[in-house]
Amino acid sequence: MKYCSYCAAELIYAIPDDDNRHRYVCTSCNVIHYQNPKVVTGCLPVWEDKILLCKRAIEPRYGYWTLPAGFMECGETTLEAAIRETREEANARVEVESLFTVFNLPHVDQVYMMFKSRLLDLDFSAGEESLDVALYKEDEIPWDDLAFRTIKETLRLYFEDKKAGKFRQHTGDITRTNGQYSYRPGPYEIN
Numbered sequence: 001m002k003y004c005s006y007c008a009a010e011l012i013y014a015i016p017d018d019d020n021r022h023r024y025v026c027t028s029c030n031v032i033h034y035q036n037p038k039v040v041t042g043c044l045p046v047w048e049d050k051i052l053l054c055k056r057a058i059e060p061r062y063g064y065w066t067l068p069a070g071f072m073e074c075g076e077t078t079l080e081a082a083i084r085e086t087r088e089e090a091n092a093r094v095e096v097e098s099l100f101t102v103f104n105l106p107h108v109d110q111v112y113m114m115f116k117s118r119l120l121d122l123d124f125s126a127g128e129e130s131l132d133v134a135l136y137k138e139d140e141i142p143w144d145d146l147a148f149r150t151i152k153e154t155l156r157l158y159f160e161d162k163k164a165g166k167f168r169q170h171t172g173d174i175t176r177t178n179g180q181y182s183y184r185p186g187p188y189e190i191n
Contacts, residue, residue, distance in 0.1 A: 006031050037109045041078045042069020043086040043117040044154055045094050050135035051155065052119060054089045056147055057131045064147035067114065067154065068092070070129075082115045090133045092124035099169055101154045102186075107176040112150045116158070116167060149174050149181045 001011050001024045009028030016023055016032050024033040044067055045052035053065045068089040072081040079096060086092050094117035103112040126133050136142075138159050146152045153174065161167045171186030 001033060001035075004029060004031060005033070035109070037111050039072040039078065039081075039111050039113065040069055040150075041072050041082040041085065041113045041115070042067050043082050043094050043096065043115050044100055044158060045086060045090070045092055045117050045119045047119040047122065047135055050137050051141070051158070052090055052092060052124065052133060052135055053141070054126070054130040055132040055134075056129065057126070058129050061147035063131065063145075065142050065145050066147040066151050068130075069112070069114065069151075078113050079115065082113070082117075086117070087127075089127045089130050090124045091127050092133070093120040094118060095120055098167070100167070101150075101157060102169070102171045103150050103153065104173045105150070105175075106173070114150075114154045149183065153183050 003009065004011055004026035007026060007029045009026050011024040011033065012027055013022050014025050015021065016025055024035070025031070026033070052068070054068050055065050056062055068086040069082070070085040070089070072078060076084070083094065083096065086094050096115045096117045098116050099113060100116040101112065101114045105112065124133055141155060143152065146155070153172070157170050173184045173186070175182055175184070
């Protein structure tokens with residue numbers, strides 16, 4: 001950020017009085033511009049023993065596979081956003097069963113929330129942000145062509161829970177250091 005969205009004056013990056021973090025502060029009107037993480041939400045759509053994946057038609061990771069997900073909009077809940085993204089990217093109708101994964105991505109200031117869902121029918125197709133959509137069994141998933149680590153971890157946890165016969169809610173952190181991603185489970189798993 002360079003300029004104040006209120007008065008157009010230049011911003012400085014400083015720790016405001018009574019704060020403990022650097023913020024963008026206007027040099028003229030003294031407005032503090034807080035920046036907070038963005039919420040990404042989506043669905044893990046299940047049909048029998050298959051998962052619905054979308055092949056991305058947009059950057060980042062154009063041409064790679066993902067679960068239908070995207071940034072939450074103002075004025076909607078995380079659940080509404082997940083259903084909307086699934087409709088936009090896969091033209092799919094789902095019934096949400098439960099919140100499945102919550103991942104913190106501090107290196108990109110994002111929080112991912114993925115909902116375990118059941119496809120209501122097989123009437124789906126590629127939306128504007130997808131090149132293709134398809135159902136995959138576990139052994140058919142293009143693991144090396146998944147767009148994001150959050151998607152890989154969500155799918156891995158889903159198939160682990162499926163084998164165990166019990167689905168849980170998972171939390172954790174996905175971090176990136178020196179170009180390498182790592183997943184650290186949260187301090188608890190919710191049963």
